[in-house]
Amino acid sequence: MSMEITDNAKTSKCLGNTGSEHLETEKCERLTRLPIARIRTLVKADDDVSIASQESIFLITKATELFVECLAKNVYKVMQGQKRKTIYKKDLDSIVETLDEYAFLEGALE
Amino acid sequence: MAEKPEDLNLPNSVIARIIKEALPEGVIISKESRSAISKAASVFVLYCTSCANNYALQQKRKTLKDVDVLAALEEMEFENFVPQLKQFLEAFKLEQKGKKTALEKRRKAKESSANTPELTSDVEKADAAGIGAEMGNLDELLVMDTDDGANNKFEPINSN
Numbered sequence: 049m050s051m052e053i054t055d056n057a058k059t060s061k062c063l064g065n066t067g068s069e070h071l072e073t074e075k076c077e078r079l080t081r082l083p084i085a086r087i088r089t090l091v092k093a094d095d096d097v098s099i100a101s102q103e104s105i106f107l108i109t110k111a112t113e114l115f116v117e118c119l120a121k122n123v124y125k126v127m128q129g130q131k132r133k134t135i136y137k138k139d140l141d142s143i144v145e146t147l148d149e150y151a152f153l154e155g156a157l158e
Numbered sequence: 159m160a161e162k163p164e165d166l167n168l169p170n171s172v173i174a175r176i177i178k179e180a181l182p183e184g185v186i187i188s189k190e191s192r193s194a195i196s197k198a199a200s201v202f203v204l205y206c207t208s209c210a211n212n213y214a215l216q217q218k219r220k221t222l223k224d225v226d227v228l229a230a231l232e233e234m235e236f237e238n239f240v241p242q243l244k245q246f247l248e249a250f251k252l253e254q255k256g257k258k259t260a261l262e263k264r265r266k267a268k269e270s271s272a273n274t275p276e277l278t279s280d281v282e283k284a285d286a287a288g289i290g291a292e293m294g295n296l297d298e299l300l301v302m303d304t305d306d307g308a309n310n311k312f313e314p315i316n317s318n
Contacts, residue, residue, distance in 0.1 A: 079250055081172050090166060090203045091222070097211050100222035102254065103247060107227040108206055110246045112168070113176060114239045115202045119195055120180040120187070134186040140194050149235040156201045157194045 080109045166200050
């Protein structure tokens with residue numbers, strides 16, 4: 049158990065302690081927060097996809113949760129230096145332009 | 159993407175909760191940016207699916223598998239997600255295994271409980287005629303025992 053917590057802290061850029069807590073709580077309760085069925089609908093919307101395994105849908109669901117968490121934290125970093133407490137869309141636009149991993153979102157959020 | 163906006167959106171409440179827990183207390187996120195993050199999440203799913211599917215096709219497979227998703231994330235520059243996702247996947251596989259075992263147990267229990275009433279009915283049917291006779295025999299045995307007890311069996315050894 050302790051190894052998992054250490055690994056989580058080391059390997060995850062975005063999820064410090066909250067990540068490990070989530071891992072333990074989620075093991076006891078539900079494994080996902082986002083509904084797997086909704087993700088499956090999105091995956092099946094791609095005509096090129098014929099069949100998707102249960103595990104793959106689960107992974108995409110979890111990855112999306114991590115993505116949202118990471119995105120929120122990255123957006124927060126942008127406005128952290130400033131005196132305001134509210135995150136605006138412009139902060140999101142800013143990281144889409146500057147961070148490579150969010151380049152796929154260019155033009156998608158308008 | 160604009161064809162069915164309702165179907166392609168993820169539940170706002172869940173997205174909002176994930177964002178809230180990711181941010182320190184006191185930080186407010188505007189409705190517009192929350193909506194944009196939700197949209198971004200949907201786009202992420204579609205992009206991840208597409209990348210994963212390409213990987214599967216490269217491997218000459220038609221089924222999208224977990225390895226394809228992990229490979230896609232590396233390509234998308236989200237390789238930092240991979241270690242944690244692998245742990246989650248193990249937990250998921252265990253859960254699925256547990257569910258399967260529970261389902262099998264339930265199925266077996268149903269089968270055994272289904273068998274028991276049949277037996278009873280068979281006994282009832284087959285022995286309906288013979289029960290009275292059997293009972294009668296039993297009564298005789300009991301009577302015999304009692305008699306024996308009165309004469310021999312229940313007398314203490316010491317008295318002999």
